[in-house]
Amino acid sequence: MGWSTVIGQTRVKRLLRGLWQAGRLPHAFLFFGPAGVGKEAAAIELARTLNCSRGEWDACGECPDCRQMATLRHPRLKLVFPLPAKENEKTAIDRLSESELEQMNEQIDAKAADPYHRIEIPKAQGIKISSIRDIRRESAFKASTHGRTVVVICEADRMNPHAANALLKTLEEPDGGMLLILTTAKRDALLPTITSRCQHVRFDPLSEDQIAKALVRRYGTTPEAAATAARVAGGNLREAVSLATGGSMIPRSEIVEFLRAIFRMEPIGLMKRIESYAATEDRRAVMAFLTGIAGWFRDVLALHEGTREQVRNTDLMEPLEKFAEHFPRLRCSDAIDAVEEAIDHITRNAHLTTVLIVLSHRIRRCMDEDTA
Ligand SMILES: [Zn+2]
Known part of the structure; x- marks a missing residue:
């Protein structure tokens, strides 16, 4: 103590x-x-x-x-x-x-x-x-x-x-x-x-190691889940806890599916996805999901900048590389800002569906240059 x-x-x-x-x-x-x-x-x-x-x-x-x-x-x-x-x-x-x-x-x-x-x-x-x-x-x-x-x-x-x-x-x-x-x-x-x-x-961000150990010791997470959450959370213990404990609600594979729906401009498919996330009514789960998306964009940014060793979702290296290659001019920093603002709005009790729709538009705009 x-x-x-x-x-x-x-x-x-x-x-x-x-x-x-x-x-x-x-x-x-x-x-x-x-x-x-x-x-x-x-x-x-x-x-x-x-x-x-x-x-x-x-x-x-x-x-x-x-x-x-x-x-x-x-x-x-x-x-x-x-x-x-x-x-x-x-x-x-x-x-x-x-x-x-x-x-x-x-x-x-x-x-x-x-x-x-x-x-x-x-x-x-x-x-x-x-x-x-x-x-x-x-x-x-x-x-x-x-x-x-x-x-x-x-x-x-x-x-x-x-x-x-x-x-x-x-x-x-x-x-x-x-x-x-x-x-x-x-x-x-x-x-x-x-x-x-x-x-x-x-105050400094926490190290992956500090977060992973805390997840196992204080929150009873398995070492595997702790390692993944610590890697993705970017030094934020609270986000890591939310990823490790609430993250199972929306599977991580949905990150790619969500972005694919945004990019392909499938409004109906996208709306269905958004509605299914919002239907969980679990704000933590949605925040964990969005945290995962921010982590995804951080990794794409690292690949764009040639700092491969900074990629956190190492288990998703293949889809990440494909994505980074497909969108060489994607404005990742803007996308990360958009996701962080969306998380902020959810913590302030904004309507989940609205937040996700606005976010998908903003992410889409970060991609526009590429697909034009
Ligand atoms: Zn005392």
Whole structure:
């Protein structure tokens, strides 16, 4: 337990430990870097360190503070994430329905069980201003003799402009006892006035080996499935988990079939495929499928650029080579962008069929030059 919960990120751990030992932790951190590499996991672990009654770098896991921390419901740990917006709300949760509160609690439980879990609440559009206001209100009550309140703003780029402005005020007048940790995979999407008030900590993609081992050890995946998922996920543990555990829903062979239908301009065949994917209603499965498509385009790009050793789907080398040869001018980077945006839309609860139709048009346009 302790910091071994956070996979890899040795440089980050060393940096944080150094600051902690020297008593030089700032008021606000910005943890940035690719999605699914453990930024929130590290933030939560730091909260454990700061609040364990034994005061060591690795939280003991046994004291009352540690036990409460393990549920993510310790009064000195607050996770801020998108919630459904309500009219006339006084706090972030006072107008949520029973079922919305239940969903929220389930998501916190899932995060407690796996710090790499991404909290997703249906109908949540972004981080609300009321969530940011709650931080100040609650921190006023929490002066304590030991420990330090840690507020983790998960995916801070999802703050709406009002929330961002409210956060700016909090950052301008820091509450001495509180540590704010913003996490983001899109640092450029944050206001410079916010990022300039935080100490930046860069997180790295995880290695294939780190991901594969974690899949076997923590998620019970077979070594074979783990190796494939780790190779395709591009350093993102969360994507690898989704590939290894949800990926069986849509077989990988569908990647080629889907692209073939797009390329051959068979609208009816394509629509049938799209409808069958959407009919699973399993957003994770569809995201895993799309992750596989992004991985496919990354491999085609590697072949185009003559860096064959970077191909991840080595078991699909033959169809990949045929594809790369057939589309020598395919704009792979644009296609990857399109797929990543589609994944992003699905995480924001967009309609699956619509997302897939828009995506197929965009991929088609990346091919246009070739077939003209
Ligand atoms: Zn403890």
